[in-house]
Amino acid sequence: MIHSALTHAPIDAAELLARVGHDEDGAAILFLGTVRNHADDRPVTGITYEAYEEMASPVLAEIAAEAAEILGSDRLAVVHRIGELEVGEHAVAIAASSPHRAQAYEASRYVIEEIKKRLPVWKKEHYADGRDAWVQGTKPGATGSGTGTAAATAEGRR
């Protein structure tokens, strides 16, 4: 069963991985997006993630459903964390399994790339010098289907 969710609690990667897998599957993969301790050369102490939750939940479900088409099964799970995260904490986790590895890798990659293009989530980096800034992102937009992405026009960092 496809699973997608936003969460304010720490991500349990093992629990997510346990949601996928099947006797038919020879491959199961887990992707973790993790808060790193730097942005370029600048030390980072944490990241605050904010979401337009009423929209992000259905958009994440839509992305997961599209990825399941690539995967060829419903054995895909994704969760995105919201709130204040420290270095080393997981912001996003994606699990997928398939009979052969190619589909699992492709579906997992699709989910993270689409999250970055169109999930209404923002992150503010907190730096070691006490300053903070919203991370430069990707401009999402309407397409013919009413969802998805337009040109990846980045705006300047504030």
Added chain:
Amino acid sequence: MSVQALFFAAYRDLLGTRALSVDLPEGATVADLVATLRSRGAPFSALPLEPAVAVNRAYAFPSETLQPGDEVAFIPPVAGG
């Protein structure tokens, strides 16, 4: 008619508000709402000319016509993951 404008992340910080009720003429579009807000002067004039916008939680084109009570979210460039 009035619509509910929502602002997130950098836009909320810029404007100092998360939500505003905005009065518009019947038949106004997303682009009309953006222009109306930008015409209020600082800090609204610092909003982009064509920000990404979601109407009732779906990304919308600037030409989309608004209805009374619509929820119109101004979406800064997204940075999930």
